Structure formats: structure tokens, C-alpha cells
Amino acid sequence: MKNKIDSFFRPNNEQNDKENKDKKPSKKIGYLIILGLTGLLLLFISNMFSSSEEPEISQEPPSDQSEPTGGEEEMAGTDISELEQELSGQLATMLNKIQGVNDAEVMVNLDATSEQIYEKNQTRGQQTTDETDQNGGSRVVEDQTEESQVVLFRSGDQEIPLLVQTKQPEVRGVFVVAKGAETPSLKNQVIEAVSRVLDVPTHKISVMPKN
Template sequence: MKNQLKKLFNNPDSSGRPSRRAGYIIVIGLIGLLLIILSNVFSMGEPEENDSSINLDSTDNAEQSTNETFSNKSAETTAVDEIEASYEDDLQEMLNQIQGVSEAEVMVNLESTKVKIYEKNLIAGQQVTEESDTNGGTRDIEDTQKETQVVLVNQGDKEVPLLVRTEKPDVRGVFVVAKGVDHASVEQRVVESISRVLNAPTHRVSVMPKN
């Protein structure tokens, strides 16, 4: 093989110059080598662009999801604070009208915002399958499935869930500081009043005398 290559490149033509075939082979070889180099360069550059694009998209999606989560939590917290403040104002006004109570201050802690109850349809299905055992006996297997779906009603150009009622949030605790509650009978009236108004058990209501 080595001798044949030497013969190919060193064999002159009739005029004494190197063969044109050798020149063509060299040119073709250089072009092929150049194409291979260019192909490698482009193939190395493209994945980096794709990776950076994917990373940017993932980062944007993560930031958007985080912002939405914080936004929802912030809105819910604000709603709870507003309801608690409304309860506190109403209770303070009510307690200050009780005989023997004055300068009442109230703090209310709620479980959540108002609970909305929506109408739902119950979809139930039952399937009975008969199986045979190796002894020739048979048995029936019942499979019961239940599924609930929220009822939607048309409102303008969109569908919205059918609201049945709105329930007040559960009360975690109520703390009252007022003058006059150092008397047992007055304290009892305050505790019972708050318990009935907020539908909260009496052990969640704390009343302390005010200096």
C-alpha cells in the first residue's frame, strides 16, 4: 500500500510534472477535512444554546410558580386579617355595653377565611364480577365506585360553581382584656356571650382583668 501511494503521488505525466490525479485527491481530502471540522464546531455549539434556553425557561417557570404561591398566600392572609379585625371591632363594641364591663380590648384568632360550600353531584356505579375457583365453585365480587362533581352554572359567557352557602371560619381562640371582669359573674357573662356569638367552645375564650 505504501509503495502504491508513493507511485501515485510521485508518478509524473508525460511532460514531467506531477500527476493531476494526485492534485485532485489532495484537494478533495482537504475539503473533506474542512467539512468534518465545521460539522464538529456546529454540533458542539448547538447543545449549549439549547441547554441555556431550557435552563432559562425552567427558571422563568419556577419564578412564576413561586410568585403565584406567595401571591395566593398573601391574599389569603389578608382576607383572614380583615375578618379577624371585623370580629374584634364587633366584640369590643358589644362587650363594652355589658353591665360592669368597660374599656374592653379583644383579639381573635381564626382557622381560615370563610368556607364556601358548593353544590355537588354524586355519581355512583356498581360492577359485579363472577369468578370461578379451581374446585368448580363460583363467587360474586362487587366493585362500587363513587365520584362527586361540582355543579356548574352559566354566568354570562362562562361557567362557575354553584354556591350553596358560605360558612363562618372556625375560631382558634379569643383573648379579652377589660375592666370589671375580675368579678366571677361578669367574667362568666363575657365568656358565654363570646362563645354563643362566635359558636366557639368556652375553653377557647380567655378573659383577663385590665389594670
């Protein structure tokens, strides 16, 4: 009877031992998978940090960003030259319409730079002081102060003055040659017309007869 009982339970024990042997390799495989995933995660994190640090170097602004270039200066000179030609052509067209004046040519000479006007904060103060001298006399002393400061506004990392108006360059002189300018009355008419149109004093205008 005992042998039967032992034989009945023995196969189960052998089966359990076999199952335990089968489970051991599966646990090792699970550990290997976990280690592999951990390594991939660490590699991904290191790549992410290295890629996030690279743009900081490329975002540094150049040191000469605010310095004017030679191209900008050349462009400003070109604008002045174009304005001179435009004014000269308009004046010549107008003067040729004056009775007795024919074949007029005009040359207008402007200042090289225009005037820029910036917004300013002005502060005015007044202080009154009563003074008494040794003889008993008194006097009132008034002290007035006035300060102005250019208004600045922020653009990125820079503070830029607030530009209100840009005045066109002033006229340095006007030279006119025209047929009919040998007549004093016509010459005076030409000078007066140029002076009024350009708002320039007459001593800056030269009118000569044309051959």
C-alpha cells in the same frame, strides 16, 4: 384611367398603414398596464396573507395563567387580618355595654383559610341479592353504593368547579381583657356573650381582668 384609379386608392392604403403603425404602440402600453396591475394585485394578496398569520402567534395563552401568584396569597392573608380586627372591634364595643364591664379589649384569632363548598352530583344505588347456603337456608344481602362528583362548567378552554358557598374561617380562639372580669359572675357573662355571638365553644374563650 388605370393610373387615376391607382392614385385614388393609394392614399387610403398609406393612411391605413399609418393607422396600423399608430395602433401597435397603444397595444404595447395596454399590455404593460395589465402586467403592472397584476403585479400590484399579487403584492397585495401576499401582504394580506402575511398579516393574517401574525395574530395566531400572539394569541397563544401563557402557560402559567391558572397558577396562583404570591400577590393573591398575600391578599387572602390581608382579608383574614381585616376580618379579625373587625370582629374584635365589634365584640369590644358590645362587651363594654355590659353593666360592670369597662375598658374591654378583644383579640379574635381565625383560621388562615376559608372553606369552599362546591356543587356535587350524587348517585345512590342499592342492590339486593338472595343467597342460599348448602343447608337450604337463605338470606338477603343488600349492597348500597353512593358516589359524588363535582359539577364542572366550561369557561373558555378550562373546566372550573361550580362554587356554591364560601364559609368564613372558623374561630380558633378569643382573648378578652376587661375591667370587672375579676368578678366570677361578670366573667361568665362575658364568656357566654362571646360564645353566642361567634358560635364558638367556651373552652376556646379566655377572659382576664384588666389592670
